[in-house]
Amino acid sequence: MENLVREKRIALGMTQDELSALLDVSRQTIISLEKGRYNPSITLAFKLSKLFQCAIEEIFIYEEE
């Protein structure tokens, strides 16, 4: 699943470290997310949605199968 985490983070002028702290996850989680190594849990998606002030669907692009 594609995502715009990196773009949105940079748009806010934040480092991966700062973002991870705000979301209460590890920096590794942010790195892996941005690199597309795995999909987030729905709770992490909601946290990002709230922080970035946009819908989950605007951050994560779902293509079926």
Next chain:
Amino acid sequence: MENLVREKRIALGMTQDELSALLDVSRQTIISLEKGRYNPSITLAFKLSKLFQCAIEEIFIYEEE
């Protein structure tokens, strides 16, 4: 996290078994989801979103911490 899976499923006149088949997950997954035993992965949330034709935010209600 609260969710409206049961309500939306029944509104479509479907059984748990039929829903699980359409989503390609086990019936146990649907039962546990409806019972609120765990949160779905973001991919399952997207599948439900598509099937129910509404935003993820309309199915899953996120309350922080």
Next chain:
DNA sequence: ACTTTACGTAAAGTATACTTTACTTGCAAA
């Protein structure tokens, strides 16, 4: 040169989403 900052990798461990199997219960219809 060296330090700091931001980003990256690798690997092993933990938590949790999801599966599989098997058995139970309530209800409605034959």
Next chain:
DNA sequence: TTTGCAAGTAAAGTATACTTTACGTAAAGT
């Protein structure tokens, strides 16, 4: 009264999200 369907429980196993630690690299500042 028994058969079948929809929903439920329980437990053990697998897949994956996420953590932790430790180390590597390139760029910018002093």
